Amino acid sequence: MNDGSAMNEIDPEILQLAREEAAERVENIEKNLLAVESGSIDPEVLNELFRDAHSIESAAAMLDWKRVAAIAQGMEDRFSDCREGRASLTDLIDGTLATLDELRLAIASDEAKEADPEGSAEVATPEAPPAPAWGPQNGAPAAEAPQNGGPKAAEKGPLTTQNGDVAPAAVAEPIPVAADKPIRVSAAKVDRILDAVGETALNHRRLEHVLRERLVTSGNAESEQELDMGNRMLGELHDSVIGMRTLPLSSITAPFPRAIRDTAVAEGKEVELLMSGTDTQLDRSILEGLAEQINHVLRNAVAHGIEAPDEREAAGKPREGMVELRAEQRGGMVAIEIGDDGGGVPAGVLARAEGAGSLTDLLSAPGFSTADGVSGIAGRGVGLDAVRKHVETRGGSLAVESEPRQGTTVTLLLPFTLAVMRVLMCERGGQSFGLPLTSVREVVSASGTVSLAGRKSLELDGEAVQFDDLAAALGASAPELPEQHPAMVVGAAGRWRAMACDTVLGDQEVVVKGLGPLLAGTRGYLGGAILGDGSVALILDPNQLVRGAEGGSAPTVSATGVKPVEAKAPVAGSRILVVDDQVTARQLQRSILESAGYRVQTACDGREALDRIAENGVDMVMTDVEMPEMDGFELLRAIRGDAKRSSLPVVMVTGLGSDEQRQRGADEGADAYIVKKEYDQHTLLDVVSRLIGA
Amino acid sequence: VSEVCVRVLAGDEHFALPVSGVLSISELGEVAPVPGGPPELLGVRNLRGRVIPVIDLATMLGISDETDRKWIVVSELDGLHGGFAVTEIVDVGELGDATEEADSPYLSGAILVDGALVGVVDLAVILNALSPAAA
Numbered sequence: 063m064n065d066g067s068a069m070n071e072i073d074p075e076i077l078q079l080a081r082e083e084a085a086e087r088v089e090n091i092e093k094n095l096l097a098v099e100s101g102s103i104d105p106e107v108l109n110e111l112f113r114d115a116h117s118i119e120s121a122a123a124m125l126d127w128k129r130v131a132a133i134a135q136g137m138e139d140r141f142s143d144c145r146e147g148r149a150s151l152t153d154l155i156d157g158t159l160a161t162l163d164e165l166r167l168a169i170a171s172d173e174a175k176e177a178d179p180e181g182s183a184e185v186a187t188p189e190a191p192p193a194p195a196w197g198p199q200n201g202a203p204a205a206e207a208p209q210n211g212g213p214k215a216a217e218k219g220p221l222t223t224q225n226g227d228v229a230p231a232a233v234a235e236p237i238p239v240a241a242d243k244p245i246r247v248s249a250a251k252v253d254r255i256l257d258a259v260g261e262t263a264l265n266h267r268r269l270e271h272v273l274r275e276r277l278v279t280s281g282n283a284e285s286e287q288e289l290d291m292g293n294r295m296l297g298e299l300h301d302s303v304i305g306m307r308t309l310p311l312s313s314i315t316a317p318f319p320r321a322i323r324d325t326a327v328a329e330g331k332e333v334e335l336l337m338s339g340t341d342t343q344l345d346r347s348i349l350e351g352l353a354e355q356i357n358h359v360l361r362n363a364v365a366h367g368i369e370a371p372d373e374r375e376a377a378g379k380p381r382e383g384m385v386e387l388r389a390e391q392r393g394g395m396v397a398i399e400i401g402d403d404g405g406g407v408p409a410g411v412l413a414r415a416e417g418a419g420s421l422t423d424l425l426s427a428p429g430f431s432t433a434d435g436v437s438g439i440a441g442r443g444v445g446l447d448a449v450r451k452h453v454e455t456r457g458g459s460l461a462v463e464s465e466p467r468q469g470t471t472v473t474l475l476l477p478f479t480l481a482v483m484r485v486l487m488c489e490r491g492g493q494s495f496g497l498p499l500t501s502v503r504e505v506v507s508a509s510g511t512v513s514l515a516g517r518k519s520l521e522l523d524g525e526a527v528q529f530d531d532l533a534a535a536l537g538a539s540a541p542e543l544p545e546q547h548p549a550m551v552v553g554a555a556g557r558w559r560a561m562a563c564d565t566v567l568g569d570q571e572v573v574v575k576g577l578g579p580l581l582a583g584t585r586g587y588l589g590g591a592i593l594g595d596g597s598v599a600l601i602l603d604p605n606q607l608v609r610g611a612e613g614g615s616a617p618t619v620s621a622t623g624v625k626p627v628e629a630k631a632p633v634a635g636s637r638i639l640v641v642d643d644q645v646t647a648r649q650l651q652r653s654i655l656e657s658a659g660y661r662v663q664t665a666c667d668g669r670e671a672l673d674r675i676a677e678n679g680v681d682m683v684m685t686d687v688e689m690p691e692m693d694g695f696e697l698l699r700a701i702r703g704d705a706k707r708s709s710l711p712v713v714m715v716t717g718l719g720s721d722e723q724r725q726r727g728a729d730e731g732a733d734a735y736i737v738k739k740e741y742d743q744h745t746l747l748d749v750v751s752r753l754i755g756a
Numbered sequence: 757v758s759e760v761c762v763r764v765l766a767g768d769e770h771f772a773l774p775v776s777g778v779l780s781i782s783e784l785g786e787v788a789p790v791p792g793g794p795p796e797l798l799g800v801r802n803l804r805g806r807v808i809p810v811i812d813l814a815t816m817l818g819i820s821d822e823t824d825r826k827w828i829v830v831s832e833l834d835g836l837h838g839g840f841a842v843t844e845i846v847d848v849g850e851l852g853d854a855t856e857e858a859d860s861p862y863l864s865g866a867i868l869v870d871g872a873l874v875g876v877v878d879l880a881v882i883l884n885a886l887s888p889a890a891a
Contacts, residue, residue, distance in 0.1 A: 257805030264805075493788060538791030575807045577790070577800060580838045580886045584793045590800050590807040598788040598802050 079246050080121055084130065084169045087114040089316040091137075092162055096319050099155050108151065112141040118165070129168045137161060159320070249307070249346055256303045260573055260592055263296045267594055290643075290690075300573075304482055307347070311389050311398070312340040314353040321357050322385060325364040332371050332382040333364050339389035342396055345479030347576075348456055352476075355449045359400045359472045360385060362446070367404030367470050377467065379403065395458070395500070396478050401471035407464040422462045426450040449474070454605040457483075457498055457588050459554065483574050485591070485601060486550060487567040487653075490532045491540025494599040495563075496572060496591055501604035503551040503558065505566050505656060508543075520549070520560050527551060529560040535607055536586060548657055554604040561607065568653030574601050636754050637661045637678070641671040641685035641697065642715070651684060651715070651746070658747050668692025672700055675707065682754050687716040687723070695730055702731045711753040761851050762829055763874060765844040766814040767821030770874040772851055772867070773840070777879035779830040784810075784841060796886075798841055803830065811886060813840040817860055817875070836883040851876075861885075 091114045094107050119134035137158065143149040270289050277285055319335050326333040344352075368374075368383030375381055388399045407421065415421040426446045449472075450460040458476035477483065477498070485496030486505070511518045511529050518529040529549065533540035549560040572591035577584070586606040590598045638660050642648045652662045663678065665671040667689045674680065683701065687694035694714055702708050713734040714727045727735045734749045761772035762781065780803075787799040787810050796815040800807050810828060814821045821843075828839035854865025854876050862885070864878040 261805040533791070536791035538789070577807060578809055578838070579836050580809045580811070580883070581790065581793065581797070581800075582887070584790060584797075586792050587790070590788070592802045592805065592807065596802055597786050598800050598807055600788060600790060600800070 077125065078248070080125055081169055082246070084118045084121060085166070087118050088162055088165055088169070090114050092159065092320055093316055095155050095158055095162075096323065098151055108141060108145050111151075112138060112145060115141055127168070129171070130165065133161060133165045133168055137165070247306075252303065252306050256300075256307075256573065257575075259296065259300050259303055263300065264592070264594070264596055266292055266296055304345075304479065307345050308343040308479070309346060309349055310341045310343055311349075311396075314349055314356075315340050315387070317353065318357065318360055318387070322360055322364055325361045326368075329365055330370060331364060331368050333368055334382055334384050335360070336384060336386045338387070340387075342389040342391055343478070344396055344476070348396075348476050348479060351452065355452050355474065356387070356398065356400065358445050358449055359474075360387070363400060363402040363404070363470070363472075367402035367406075369405050373405075377405075391478065392475070396476050398474045398476070399471055400474075401469060403469040406466045406468055406470055407462075409466060412464065412466070421464060422450075422460060425462050426460060446472075454554075455588075455603065457501075457603065457605075459605075482571060483588075483591075483601065484569055484571050486569045487599065488532070488548075488550060488563040489565045489567060490563040491538060493538075494567070494593065494597070495532070496570075496599050496601045497550060497552060497561075497607075498588070498601070498604060499569050501552055501554055503553050505548050505550050506560065507659065508547050508549045508560070508562050522551065522558070522560075525558075527558045527560050529562065532561045532563045535559075535561060536602075552604050552607055554608040557608045559608050566653065566657050568649050568656060570649055572599070572601070636681040637663065638682045638684060638750065638754075639663050639665060639671060639674055639680040641665045641668065641683065641689070641694070643667055643686060643689040647686065647715075654746055655750065658750075660750070668694065668697035668700070671697055675701070675710075680710070682711045682713070682750065684713045684715055684750075687714060687727075695726065698727075698730045698732055713749060713753070759851070760849065761876065762848050763846040763851070763869075764813070764827070764829060764840075764842040765846060766817065766842050767819050767823055769814075769817075769819055770846065770869070770872050771813065771817070771842075771863075772874050772876045773829050773831070773879060774876070775848070777831045777833045777883075779832045779837070781845060782828050782830065782839075784825050784828055787841075794886075798825070801828070801839065803828075803839070808837055808839050810839045810841050813842050813877075816840075816882065816886075817862060831879050831883065833880055833883050836887055838883060838886065 091111055094111050094114075098107060115134050115138040119131050119138050122128075122131035122134055140149065140154060140158065141151075144151045144154070266289075270293070273285060273289060315337055318337070322333055322335040363385045364383075368385070369377070369379075371381040374383060383402065383404055385400065385402045388397075388401070390397055407415075407425075411424070412421065415424040426449070446460075446462075453460050453474050453476055456476055458474065461473045461475070462470065463473075464470040477500075483496075484499040486499050486502050487494055487496050489495070506520065506522070508520070508529070511520050519526040520529045521527070531540075531543060543562055544564060547562050547564060548566045549562040550566065551558055551560050553559075572593070574589040574591050576589050577587060581587075586603055588601045588603050590600055593599050638655055640648050640651045640655070640662055641664070642651070643666050648664045648666070652664060655662045663674055663680065665674050668685070669692045671683065671685065672692075675683070683697075685694040685697055692700075694716065698712050698714070701710055701712060711733045712731070713736060714732045715736045716723065724735050733753055736745065736749060760775045762775060762778055763770060763772050765771075782803060785801055785803075787801045789799040790797060790809075793799075796811050798810040798812050801810050808830065812825065813829075823843045825841040825843060827842050827845050829842060829845075830839045831837065851867050851869060851874065854867050856866035856868065856873065858864070858866045858875050860875070862878055862882045863875040864881075866873050866875050868874075
């Protein structure tokens with residue numbers, strides 16, 4: 063057998079992988095045992111149980127994890143007995159589940175992290191978990207079979223193996239290898255690739271910039287094509303790396319059936335757990351730490367939602383309660399609903415909830431408990447504040463709904479990924495910030511604010527929305543806001559606030575990176591994003607923004623009798639379709655037009671533009687000339703050729719500034735022609751307002 | 757055994773950062789301030805695709821100083837990574853054993869080099885002190 067020094071040569075990464083794999087097999091054993099317990103008897107299950115135990119045992123023997131190997135060996139022998147008909151599996155479930163817990167501890171223990179200098183794993187030390195309920199040499203199945211409720215592991219003697227040492231691995235049964243067997247790569251490595259792809263894209267953009275400067279004078283279609291091709295390929299590469307970070311929700315759901323079972327047994331209840339939609343994909347950054355939160359909500363549902371069997375029967379419900387976990391994608395978010403068919407939140411609590419704002423607010427107030435007394439598992443709300451905090455720091459939200467006698471549903475709404483997000487970029491005091499686009503209702507002009515007692519507010523759809531300077535809300539110092547400034551109406555957890563900034567730059571997709579453990583105590587940010595110029599923009603946490611300056615609610619205009627002055631912000635502008643194959647050009651035009659109050663849609667070529675026009679109808683089209691698929695002139699011709707839209711204003715925006723091009727544009731019926739190099743914000747807006755009015 | 761250190765100037769005081777905890781040295785670059793962050797935090801910076809916090813070494817060590825920070829010494833220990841902004845990089849080399857006591861908890865000792873007292877920064881202590889998780 064190996065000694066300690068030999069162990070030190072094993073790569074820590076391999077050890078990590080071995081631990082992960084062993085943990086996975088433990089989960090699989092547990093899943094299979096629970097399936098057997100609920101009545102599914104498939105002979106293949108026994109083979110799988112045996113194989114899993116055997117794999118853990120042989121890997122542990124190889125790595126000299128003596129304790130893991132010994133426990134797994136005992137389990138393997140047990141399954142082998144069952145396979146040969148010497149024992150009944152159903153009798154062994156409780157005992158085996160207890161042993162699984164020890165196996166988990168052993169895998170997570172220091173022994174599996176580093177060499178065991180004593181080389182002894184036979185006797186459980188006082189701090190170590192109790193020895194397994196049975197050892198491999200025990201050959202009397204009847205004697206081992208756990209009695210009612212399962213034996214307490216501590217009552218059993220210390221574990222011994224056949225010859226005081228771990229038996230060498232038996233000849234392994236062939237384990238089928240799936241054709242698409244995943245490979246294991248550490249998450250940090252994937253993140254490193256993502257960082258590198260981001261850097262490469264940045265470098266490509268710089269190269270593109272340098273080259274285009276020269277191409278404008280010389281003109282070279284081939285180079286342009288190659289640059290575009292490079293862009294596309296980098297985009298694909300980026301998407302693939304992001305794809306590598308996603309995992310199905312089922313990757314964390316394995317412990318839930320067991321948790322429900324244990325809680326139900328402890329509480330004297332009968333509960334069935336149903337799970338659906340667990341194949342929903344989530345980014346690793348979102349999955350991290352999520353299992354604990356779901357587990358908490360599930361246990362609450364069993365302990366406080368589901369009634370005792372007799373009580374249920376009296377209420378005309380089946381004795382066995384049901385807890386259901388449903389996951390589904392909703393737009394860019396994933397909803398995880400945990401519902402029970404229990405008694406619902408007590409009526410008194412519902413009444414209090416009305417005073418507290420909402421049931422969610424009341425239940426997730428720190429320390430809230432609906433339990434009258436103190437029980438083993440505390441009241442429904444205890445810990446729900448932690449769950450809420452968890453989902454909110456990831457840009458999600460929590461909602462609780464309850465119907466008396468029908469049950470309670472807790473919904474965790476989480477972004478699909480923290481890695482890639484569409485954000486609305488804005489600038490305040492010379493610094494760029496991003497806000498998750500899903501949290502922004504609209505961008506308004508700040509001219510219509512009402513000031514009362516030093517607080518500004520804005521009337522939106524008949525409601526007063528508190529109005530703050532973004533810099534002040536963040537606690538930053540910044541120069542005064544310009545006289546004309548936009549404000550973003552940000553919503554989270556059912557509240558709205560308008561955040562004033564210097565300029566709104568438009569929306570863009572960014573890769574959000576964590577700010578690292580040193581900044582874990584700084585609240586208000588979801589992370590940082592590296593922008594096209596290599597600088598970092600902070601991505602704001604809407605929950606914190608909305609809650610941050612809650613010094614008092616905004617005064618409602620109607621209640622104080624103050625007349626709203628130009629209360630409604632001019633947002634319902636004309637609809638402009640921006641057509642350009644370059645993202646940056648689209649973004650730029652969009653931001654200029656949107657900050658002037660127009661509503662902007664985009665398309666990346668003529669064909670897409672025609673689809674947009676047909677679908678939504680627009681008031682004006684601004685198009686690039688050079689585009690793949692269908693170019694600007696073709697688009698113009700198609701619009702002019704359509705009787706219904708022949709008078710739609712079309713502005714050509716192009717990098718080509720030749721008189722010939724200009725003339726052709728005019729001949730084809732363009733209403734205006736803007737050369738990209740010449741345009742600035744004012745020219746563009748002048749042309750637009752001349753054609754369709756502000 | 758004396759260790760190889762990066763010797764830096766924070767203001768006009770000399771400090772040494774053991775290279776075992778140093779990942780790289782780079783120019784200060786563009787640092788985005790983080791409103792609401794701790795006072796010693798200058799902001800965050802993009803360093804080869806990674807967002808790293810930039811900490812002002814002088815502020816951390818209680819030195820008030822107005823000189824321009826020009827460099828960042830990037831450290832990583834036990835998954836805690838951050839850059840320390842300094843005024844100047846003096847050199848990289850072996851220093852003798854620490855002979856003097858240092859009164860800051862963030863220094864493991866001090867060495868007299870060429871007539872200047874150089875404080876040896878204890879990176880593990882300083883990074884852990886900055887990390888709220890360890891508090």
